Structure formats: C-alpha cells, structure tokens
Amino acid sequence: MAQENGSVINEYHLNRHQPDKPQIAIHDLNAYIKQHQHETTRPHIHSFYQVLWFKQGKGTHFVDFKAYNVFDNTIFSVAKNQVHYFDGNTAYEGILIHFNEAFLVQKESETDLFLKCNLFNNPYQQPVCPVGKDTAGILNEYISLIKQELDNNDNFGKEELLRNYLKSFLIQVQRRKNESDKAQSNIPFVLDEKRVQLLKFINLIDENYHKGFTVTEYARLLFVSSRTLSDLTHQLLNKTPSQMIQERIILEAQRLLLYSNLNVNQIGYRLGFDDPSYFVKYFKKQVTISPSGFRKSIS
Numbered sequence: 001m002a003q004e005n006g007s008v009i010n011e012y013h014l015n016r017h018q019p020d021k022p023q024i025a026i027h028d029l030n031a032y033i034k035q036h037q038h039e040t041t042r043p044h045i046h047s048f049y050q051v052l053w054f055k056q057g058k059g060t061h062f063v064d065f066k067a068y069n070v071f072d073n074t075i076f077s078v079a080k081n082q083v084h085y086f087d088g089n090t091a092y093e094g095i096l097i098h099f100n101e102a103f104l105v106q107k108e109s110e111t112d113l114f115l116k117c118n119l120f121n122n123p124y125q126q127p128v129c130p131v132g133k134d135t136a137g138i139l140n141e142y143i144s145l146i147k148q149e150l151d152n153n154d155n156f157g158k159e160e161l162l163r164n165y166l167k168s169f170l171i172q173v174q175r176r177k178n179e180s181d182k183a184q185s186n187i188p189f190v191l192d193e194k195r196v197q198l199l200k201f202i203n204l205i206d207e208n209y210h211k212g213f214t215v216t217e218y219a220r221l222l223f224v225s226s227r228t229l230s231d232l233t234h235q236l237l238n239k240t241p242s243q244m245i246q247e248r249i250i251l252e253a254q255r256l257l258l259y260s261n262l263n264v265n266q267i268g269y270r271l272g273f274d275d276p277s278y279f280v281k282y283f284k285k286q287v288t289i290s291p292s293g294f295r296k297s298i299s
Helices: 030-037 110-120 135-152 159-184 194-209 215-221 224-238 240-260 266-270 275-286 291-298
Strands: 002-004 011-013 022-030 045-046 049-056 059-063 067-072 072-078 082-084 094-098 129-130
Touching: 002 215, 022 135, 030 049, 030 094, 045 082, 045 275, 049 159, 067 072, 072 110, 082 291, 094 159, 110 159, 110 194, 129 159, 135 159, 194 215, 194 224, 194 240, 215 224, 215 240, 224 240, 240 266, 240 275, 240 291, 266 275, 275 291
Parallel strands: 011 045
Antiparallel strands: 002 011, 022 094, 049 072, 049 094, 059 067, 059 082, 072 129
C-alpha cells in the first residue's frame, strides 16, 4: 500500500498505475492494525475501495465526520476518497479487503453499478452492515477462495476468478444489508429502474460536483428531463437534485477544511468556484458558519 503525502491527511494507493500488479489485496485485520497503527488511527483516504470485516471486537470506527459502533461481525464499506480512521483498539479480529475500482467495475452492468454506488458510494446509506452467523459462513468461503487464488501461481483466468469471488462476496453483503434495512422498517434499495437511475445520478454527482454542472446538465447526461429527475429524487429521497449536489460539494469542502493545508480560497477554486467570496457565502448558507469558522471549531 503506497502512501502519498503533501497535506494534513495521507492518501494511500494499491498498485496505482501498475496494471501488471494485483489490483486486489486481502489482510488479516489484527495484524494489519498492529503493523500500521500509527497510520490507521489518523484520518486518511484511499484511491481504492476497502471492506472492513470486524469479526470480533467492540469499539468505534469513524467515516466522514461520523462515529459508528463496531461490534462482532460488522462490515464497513469504505469508498475511495472517503475519510476514515480506526480507534486505538488493537484487539480486533477480522479481514480487510482492498481493491481498485477498475478491478470490480468492468462493463458498468446494473449489478456492478449497484455495488459501486449503493454499497460504497451512497451518502444516503450508512456504510455499516451487521452479518449473522449464516452469512458469515458464506463470506468466509469466499475469503478462502480469494486467498487461495491470490496464492495460485497459475495466472490463467486468475483475475476473472478473483473478480467473481469478490463480486459474490459483495452481493452477499448487499443482500444482508437489504434484509437489515427491511427489519428496521427502512426501504431497502432494490434493483429496479428508478433506483438504478438514482444511483447513476449519485455517481455522476460524485464524478462532477466540482465542475459547476446545473441540474439541467445532469439530467441531460442521464437522458431525462429536469422535471423527471426532480420527481425521482423527491420520490426516493425527499430531496431536490440541487440539494444532493450541494450536499456533495459541502461534504468535500468539509473534508478539505479539516484534512488539508489548502486555504479557503484554494478550496473554493478546487470545488469549481471562480469567486472565493461566493464560496464563503455558499458554505455559510449551507452550514450556518463560515469555512474558516468551521475549520477552527473542529480543530
């Protein structure tokens, strides 16, 4: 796992720009935490996706300014560029899976999109999922298969098998998440046309939030009208498209304010604001405090 410095927060990579090297890695959670405790207990981001399976242990895990309880058989799905960090507990037992986006998403099938944008990249879903003993048994089988294939010296079909085992693992987690949401009287994200369209919109926001796109431009990319897009987000999330875009911009602004050395003007420019003073007004309107005030209040 390579490290990139240059700001308050460290960024880590998995064989980035090295397609001849493995694009997936698996680690024993306890050994990994003990080896990298100095790094894991500080806020950091990855350019890859991460699955954290806490098989045993209780504590707290932090993802994008929120604290989540950790208990036995809890799985966290951490997307690329999400800020997260561990507590100081070194007694956890479990599994870590790292993989690059291109390894999982090959043809943008609906299943791939659903896993990428719902299990990992959906800001309207919690990044944590409890799993029962039955599901844990199934997941352990896939972990064993991944480990065996990573150790296999025969490269014929190796990447395809690893991708299929990983995808099968994630599908099982998503199924369990659907069951958990239903049990809590939440509406699970099922793979229907409307929710696929919503996930495509969420994905587009994540890729373009810093470009200043209007709702009309996003709707055009989705091949729908602005009215159709507004009806969709209102029906499924009770939010307007503009609110969703604003929330993503503010989330990134908060990340940069807390975890980078960039000044307020530089952050505004990075987020697509030509006028830094307008960025300050925009942020204050959404958060009710200025960017500099937010930075001071948290630090």
